[in-house]
Structure formats: structure tokens, C-alpha cells
Amino acid sequence: MRILMSVWACEPGRGSENEVGYRTLLAAASKHEVWAITNPSAVAGLRRALPDNDVTRRMHLHPLEFGVTGDRFEHLSMVGFQRYYDAWQRQAARLARELDASVGFDVVHHATLSSYWTRAGVASLDVPLVWGPVGGAVNAPLRLLPELGARGVLEEVARALSRPILARLPPARRARRRARFTFAQNPETASKLSSHAEVTILPNALATRVDAISSVQRRTSEIFFVGRLLPWKAPTLAVRALARLENGDASLHLCGDGPERIRIERLAASLGVRDRVILEGWLPRSQLLDRLARAGTLIHPSVHEEGGMCVAEALGLGTPAVCLRRGGPPEIAKDWPSDLSACVLPTTREQTVRRIAAVIDGFLHSPPPVLQSALLPRRLYETEILHAYDV
Numbered sequence: 208m209r210i211l212m213s214v215w216a217c218e219p220g221r222g223s224e225n226e227v228g229y230r231t232l233l234a235a236a237s238k239h240e241v242w243a244i245t246n247p248s249a250v251a252g253l254r255r256a257l258p259d260n261d262v263t264r265r266m267h268l269h270p271l272e273f274g275v276t277g278d279r280f281e282h283l284s285m286v287g288f289q290r291y292y293d294a295w296q297r298q299a300a301r302l303a304r305e306l307d308a309s310v311g312f313d314v315v316h317h318a319t320l321s322s323y324w325t326r327a328g329v330a331s332l333d334v335p336l337v338w339g340p341v342g343g344a345v346n347a348p349l350r351l352l353p354e355l356g357a358r359g360v361l362e363e364v365a366r367a368l369s370r371p372i373l374a375r376l377p378p379a380r381r382a383r384r385r386a387r388f389t390f391a392q393n394p395e396t397a398s399k400l401s402s403h404a405e406v407t408i409l410p411n412a413l414a415t416r417v418d419a420i421s422s423v424q425r426r427t428s429e430i431f432f433v434g435r436l437l438p439w440k441a442p443t444l445a446v447r448a449l450a451r452l453e454n455g456d457a458s459l460h461l462c463g464d465g466p467e468r469i470r471i472e473r474l475a476a477s478l479g480v481r482d483r484v485i486l487e488g489w490l491p492r493s494q495l496l497d498r499l500a501r502a503g504t505l506i507h508p509s510v511h512e513e514g515g516m517c518v519a520e521a522l523g524l525g526t527p528a529v530c531l532r533r534g535g536p537p538e539i540a541k542d543w544p545s546d547l548s549a550c551v552l553p554t555t556r557e558q559t560v561r562r563i564a565a566v567i568d569g570f571l572h573s574p575p576p577v578l579q580s581a582l583l584p585r586r587l588y589e590t591e592i593l594h595a596y597d598v
Contacts, residue, residue, distance in 0.1 A: 208239040208596060211306060211315040213299055213329045215273075215292070217245045218252035220492055223412070223516035225249070227340075228319040230414035234589035235316070236265045239596065242306055244269050244299050244329070248276075269306070271298055285362075292320065293378075299328030307332050314596050317382065323399045324370040326378035330385045337595045338382050339390035340411040342513030343370060344399045345534035347439060348553040351510055356470060359438025363511075374399065388595040392513045393535045405598065410539045412519035413588040417496055417581050426574040428457045429502045430567060431526075433495065433517035434509070436465030443467065443474050444508040444560060450478040451564035454571045457503065458483045462490050500524040500578065503571045508563065510553070512536055522547055525578035527570040529563055542584035547575065 212235060217228030228245070232253075235241045245253075247270040257263045274291050275283065283291070303315070315334050317327035322343030330336050347355070347363050355363060373379060383389075386404040390411075391397035397406050432445045442461055449459045461471065461484070468486060475484040490498075499505065505521035507530040514535040521528045522543040530536035532550040540548035549566035553559050 208313045209310055210235050210239050210241045210596065211303060211310075211312045211329055211332070211334070212241055212243045213296075213303075213315070213317045213327065214243050214245045214249070214319045215295065216319045217243065217249040219256050221252065223514070224319055226516065227411040227414045229253070230416070230588060231316070231318045231592060232266065233262065234592045235596070236262045237589070238593055240265045240267075242267045242269060242310060242312070244271055244302055246270060246273050246295075269302060271295065271302060289325070293326055296326040296328035296378075300331040301328075303329045303332055307334065316596075322370075323383070323396055324374035324379050327382040330382040335387040336382065336385045337388045337390075337592075338386040338404070340392045340409050340514070341389060341400065342392040342396050342411075342535070344396040345393060345511040345513055346395075347510035348531075348533065350555050351441070351444075351553055351559065354441060354443060354556050355438040355510070356467075358466075362438065388598050390591070390595070393538050395534060396513070407591070407595075408538055409586070409588070409591050410514045410519070410535050410542075411588075412514040412516045412535065412539050413542060413584050413586060413591075415516050415519045415523065417500075417520050417523040420500075420579060423501050423577055426503050426526075426577055427501055428454060428571055429498070430457055430459045431499055431502045431505050431521075432459065432461045432463070432507070433499070433505065433520075434463050434507075436461065436463050436467040436471065438467060439510050440465075440467070441508040441510050442471055444556075444563065445506045446471055446474050446478065446480065446484060447556070447560045448506065448508075448563040448567060449483060450480045451560055452571075453564075453568050457567070457571060458485060459506075460485045460487050460498075460502075462487045462495055464488050496520065496524065499526055502526050503574060504529055504567050506530075506563065506567065507536055508559075509534075509536075515539055518548075519584070523581050523584070525575055525582055527575065529566050529570070531559070542586055543582060 214228035216224040218225040250270045315329040316337040321341040390409040475481040537550040
């Protein structure tokens, strides 16, 4: 089978969305010949990482310039990024038509940065389309909005108002209309995908792979928060939960960076837990996973998470994960033993923090063993992807 894949993000070891693209490309090329439209830096990274074998030889990489790189890219606003990304998808549509004229594809797959409200360039081909995993429909609980601060509230309001409008425009509607098979990351997004296609809920975080090998036999009392320090990731809820714990030996380790750093430091000081809140910054993946494998819990209080790669990584390592009952994380948790996770119903800030603290105390009091080998999810991402091509 000849497959055309749109994977703007596709490089191992470069973050969640890149890992999803990489694993999707590997899955497709394990059985089929794949032409992948991606960005130039991904092409360079893939060529460094991939061995010379039959799977690699079935990959044909086609770089397509994004239009902005380096420091300019790092300082793009979300609106600025989406403007460039939409232009990139328009270019991808033209390149897809050129490639199809010479190859003749059996299936096209829009695999990364798939949102129900954005353009999918490869959907312009008259070829069966696999779409997703698709996200973009999870909104923050109204009663937790004040926790996000003024900037966070403005961003959430703008997001909630603009995305349904963009989803009604022809570029976004085309993918819904043309999809033969759609993966949705969570039930909220699945409810937005009104089409005749088969829709299966598949969190893209199931693409992650970890190794759990540690000589340490006992878990620590460290609570890990992994991700960008952004308002909607709600790291301040993690700080408030730490202050509520009965376990006075617990410490909160925030692995990431972002504009919420100052708010976190001020809140920790005001709650009297500044000495137990450690801002680790970005850690190398191998170091992060090694420490996460021995941690007491992962806390992931994001208010509108579509997927949640770190949740899958923690559960794969056998580390308990605590999240909100919202969006992707509860769907991810279903693929691992239920006693390794707790999905807290988000209500008021006070009630939510109290519930999070209670379940963390429970995990710290009766910790599961440190694993010597990783736990595989109930469903394998690669198997689900390959099945979609054959439908």
C-alpha cells in the first residue's frame, strides 16, 4: 500500500507531538511504503536517528519549509503559529497533488497537529483519508477559570469562542467530510466530528514508549509535574495540593519552564511550601524518565488537556498518575491498571485541590513497587494505526 502522510512534527526525543509523528511514521512504514511531508528539521533528525533497514527504506521524506525558524519561531504567539501553520498546510496540499500525480496513493493520513478546527492539506486529494488522532475540543471547567490568572482567562475565552467558528469554515470542514476513518483523542473531540466516517477514540499519547529499569526498590516521596508552565496546565493547582498534603516529606518537582514560573514561586512562598517546590526546568528525557520511574506520583492538573504524553509515560513506568476528569488523561488511564491512576472531578478550586491532595496522600502512603520492566498499554498504538489503513 502507498501512503501519503502529513506529519509536520516528526522527530524522536523532541517532545510529545514530535514523538507521536515519529511513532506514526514507523508504524506505517513497518508494513507499507510511505511518503511523508514534514518540516526540514524533522528530516535531518530522522536521518540521524533511523537505522539503515527495510523500514527506513520504505520512507520517502519530503521537507517543506515552515517560513520561520530559530528565535523568531520560539517567540511566535499561538495566533502567529497558527497563521504560519495554515500556510504550511496550503503548501502541503500543492505538494500532495504533485506527489499523487506521480505515485498514485492508496491512503492519505493527516497525523500530527490534527485539530477539528484546522486545515488538513492532504484532505484535498480524492484519496481515502485517515484523520488524526484529532484534538481541539476540550475546554476548561468554568469554576476553575479564576485559577488561571488574568492572562489565562483571556486565552481560554478567546480559545473557546474562536475554535467553533474556525471549525465551520471550509478548510476545516473538508477533512471531516473526506475522512474515511477518524481517530479522536477524547470524547469531547469525538462529539465534534460529525461525519460519515468511523470515529475511534485513540489518545495520541499511547504512541509513547518507555523503559522501566531501576536498581532502586523503594519509591520516593517526590511528586512530579511535567510540561510547560502555562496557565492552562494549572501548575498552581499542584502547588496548592502540595500545601494540603498530610505527608510533610513530599516535595513537588516541576519539570518544564514557562511564564507561570513567577506565579508558582509567589504562591509557594505565600503557602509556606517554597522549600518543597523545586523548579527543575527542562530535563533530558532519559534523566526525566529515570526519576519519574521512582517518583511517588505524577500530578497532571491541566484544565483542557487533549492527550497528555506524560500521563502515559508515568503509567508505563508504573508510577501513579493524578489528573482531572477532563479530556484526554482519563482516556489514557483506561489503558493501564485502574489502581495506578486517579481522575479527580473538577469542581471549585477548594474542592478540587482537596481531592487531589487526598489521592496523592493515598498513593504516597501505599506506593506501588518500582518496576524493572515497562507496562504496555491495553491497546497498541501501532496496531490501531495499521488497522485504519485496511478499513
